[in-house]
Amino acid sequence: MEKIxxxxxxxxxxxxxxxxxxxxxxxVAGYVDFNDxxxxxxxxxxxxxxxxxxxxxxxxxxxxxxxxxxxVTQKRFNIVKMVKEIGxxxxxxxxxxxxxxxxxxxxxxxxxxxxxxxxxxxxIGKFSIINTKSTIEHDxxxxxxxxxxxxxxxxxxxxxxxxxxxxxNAVVIQHNIxxxxxxxxxxxxVTKDITEEGVYIxxxxxxxx
Numbered sequence: 001m002e003k004i005x006x007x008x009x010x011x012x013x014x015x016x017x018x019x020x021x022x023x024x025x026x027x028v029a030g031y032v033d034f035n036d037x038x039x040x041x042x043x044x045x046x047x048x049x050x051x052x053x054x055x056x057x058x059x060x061x062x063x064x065x066x067x068x069x070x071x072v073t074q075k076r077f078n079i080v081k082m083v084k085e086i087g088x089x090x091x092x093x094x095x096x097x098x099x100x101x102x103x104x105x106x107x108x109x110x111x112x113x114x115x116x117x118x119x120x121x122x123x124i125g126k127f128s129i130i131n132t133k134s135t136i137e138h139d140x141x142x143x144x145x146x147x148x149x150x151x152x153x154x155x156x157x158x159x160x161x162x163x164x165x166x167x168x169n170a171v172v173i174q175h176n177i178x179x180x181x182x183x184x185x186x187x188x189x190v191t192k193d194i195t196e197e198g199v200y201i202x203x204x205x206x207x208x209x
Contacts, residue, residue, distance in 0.1 A: 001027040004062035004091075005055060007079055009033030009040060013066025015132075017041045019095045019113055020064070026091070029060050049082070056086050063088040065109065065127065068147070074163075076145055080109065080127055090127070098130075107144075125162070134166075143180065170205075 004026040006013050013031055018041055020026050030044035031037075032051060039045070046055060063083055065076055080090065090109035094100065098116040106112060107126045115133035118124070122136050125144035130136065132150045140154050143162035148154065152166045155173055161180030166172065172190040182194055185201035185208075194200060199208045 001025060002062055003027050003029040003060045004064055005029050005046065005060055005088075006031035006043065006064055006066040007083060008066030009035065009037045009045070010067065012068030012129075014040055015113065016064055016066050016093065016111060017043050019111075020093060022096050023093075024096070026062065026093075029055075031066060052083065052086050052088070056088060061087065061089055063090055064093055064111070065090070068129065076127060077163075119156075137174070149186070 004020065006016060006028060009031050017028050020028050028043045030046035031040060032046050032048055034048045036045045065079055067076055067079060092106040092110045094106060094112040095114045097114040098112045100118045101120045103120045104118050105123045107124060109127040110124050112130045113132045116130050118136045119138040121139035124130060124142045127144055128142055128146040130148045134148045134150060134152045136154045137156040139157045141159045143160055145163045146160055147165040149166060149168040151169045153171045157175040158172045159177045161178060163180055164178055164182040166184045167186035167188065169186055170184045170188045176190050177193045178190065179195050179197060181197040183199045184190060184205060188201050188205040189203040191204040200206060201208050
């Protein structure tokens with residue numbers, strides 16, 4: 001198995017470590033964070049961002065972003081840019097307890113957690129989070145740096161633009177398009193295309209701001 005380090009030491013990192021520990025492909029070498037949280041599920045603290053060059057020089061080249069995205073932000077983008085400049089690569093992380101049917105593409109750095117179902121013809125862009133028990137039906141296209149939160153449901157043919165978040169238990173009805181930089185609130189139902197950036201809540205989802 002190849003070694004991989006986790007960037008971040010919070011709650012998202014804990015879930016990510018637990019998923020990777022079940023993997024047949026990677027072994028968690030440890031995590032970096034500006035705060036020492038001691039061991040996280042057995043993963044050692046390796047220092048902060050300033051130690052990444054040293055870690056890379058020791059032959060560990062795989063990294064995974066352990067920072068969750070709770071709103072529309074460039075934080076994950078900035079972390080990726082910094083870590084890639086050192087030379088690390090970001091393989092997709094896919095739970096062995098997820099269901100991915102035929103003809104599904106998961107791009108660089110994206111993470112698919114336990115209980116997720118992704119059906120045929122779907123494309124997941126770079127550095128997106130497909131969180132626990134979410135369902136992405138056939139022929140969906142998810143952009144880069146998106147977050148599909150726990151138990152969200154995307155019906156067939158849905159398209160989600162870059163840096164958008166679909167909140168927990170939200171539903172997007174089939175063939176609807178959500179533009180980039182949107183947040184769909186928890187439990188909301190998207191019944192028509194969303195073409196303006198912003199925050200949307202309710203059933204049907206309406207723009208809050």
